[in-house]
Amino acid sequence: MPGGGGRWPGGRPGGGIPRDPGPLGAAPGDGADLLVEATGLRLGAGCVLVDTPGMDSLSGLDESALAALAEADALLYVMPHPGAGDAEALQALRGHADARLTALNAVGVLSRIDLLGDGVGDPWARARRVAATNAERLTGLVDGVLPVVGLLAQTALGDDFTEADAALLRRLSAVPPQESARALYSATRFRQWPDGPLTESERRRLLGLLGPYGIDVALGAVRAAHRAGRQAGAAALLAVLREASGIGAVTHYLRHRFVGAADGLRAVAALGALEAAFAADAQAPADAARLARERIGALRRHPALRRHELAQALADVATRRLDLPAELLGPLVALATGGTPGECLGLDPAAAPAEVRRAAAAATRHWRRLEDSPRRDLARHARTARELCEALYFGAPATAGR
Secondary structure, eight states, X not given: OBOOTTSSTTOXXXXXXXXXXXXXXXXXXXXXXXXXXXXXXXXXXXXXXXXOOOOSSGGGOOHHHHHHHHHOSOEEEEESSOOTTHHHHHHHHHHHTTTOOOTTSEEEEEOBGGGSTTOOSOOHHHHHHHHHHHHHHTBTTBSOEEEOBHHHHHHHHSSOOOHHHHHHHHHHTTSOHHHHHHHTTSHHHHHTOXXXXXXXXXXXXXXXXXXXXXXXXXXXXXXXXXHTTOOOOHHHHHHHHHHHHTHHHHHHHIIIIIITTHHHHHHHHHHHHHHHHHHHOTTSOHHHHHHHHHHHHHHHTSHHHXXXXXXXXXXXXXXXXXXXXXHHHHHHHHHHHOSSHHHHTTSOTTOOHHHHHHHHHHHHHHHHHHTTOSOHHHHHHHHHHHHHHHHHHHHSOTTTTO
């Protein structure tokens, strides 16, 4: 079901979902999906972001959500409340996506970092610690965990925050900072603030747009502008809110690690679909099927696609189906998920080609020794790692850096 952008009565200017779903002209459940234009989010041409319903368990995913998951090239796993069940949920999601979702194309997002702990003060120090802890806990299942203030990001990228809201914040900024800080200790205290300059409905609106942390950030920006002899308008405040939300790091990641790698991600999905089609077609001529398998096998040996084999190994490590020595895990994670040849080898992302060659040669020797392991699973993954290191070695110009 298409929607937003004013296409339906009640659609919002610039795109978005109407506050009241009634004007869409259809009853809930009549449509399988809803197309929404996000005016502030531009990831790249041909990139479609599919938002499925939230889940407390896999029973929370309906048929449409599971179908979208099966077709997805990458996964943004949103964790409002990170916990012990995330690893199990990610593994189950991989199963619904035919095991294509690995640390190479999945990332976690802590979406409510402003509510971590007691929800008071600047949340970023604690959020980075929580993100690092969860990234380590989910090693092999996601490439990392990114913290973000989801409410601020939504407001900063949308059209709801207006000049009228900026005016509310300017009125609020006239209150002494210590007094406003006490009022913003919690959402409840702010809503019930009897002596403030805003009405209850105005306070509720700001809370709905920004939350206590966002209001505090915006007040800081308003006061700083006033000291500089300027008036903070909506556009300036939206820029501050976007920066404070952390959404920039998320969109940067999506552009460079998912959109930038779209060809490889789609190739993996396409090859899997082709293999499944030939396996299911008993009427396919034997010569055609053999030739197709040979060509698919040759494509899978490309370094950009072989990395997915290592990412599958990492997922098996994370779910304890594969026992891998701790000293091998770090190099394997880097090789499977690195964005540049340097990162794949544990070097600086901008490492010189000569340095990449030296590191690739050393890593090749290391993994070749492990190919003699009596453990078949380790020997198989060591061979894949060695072949990838060789590809990195020969891909770096031999004369560079001399």
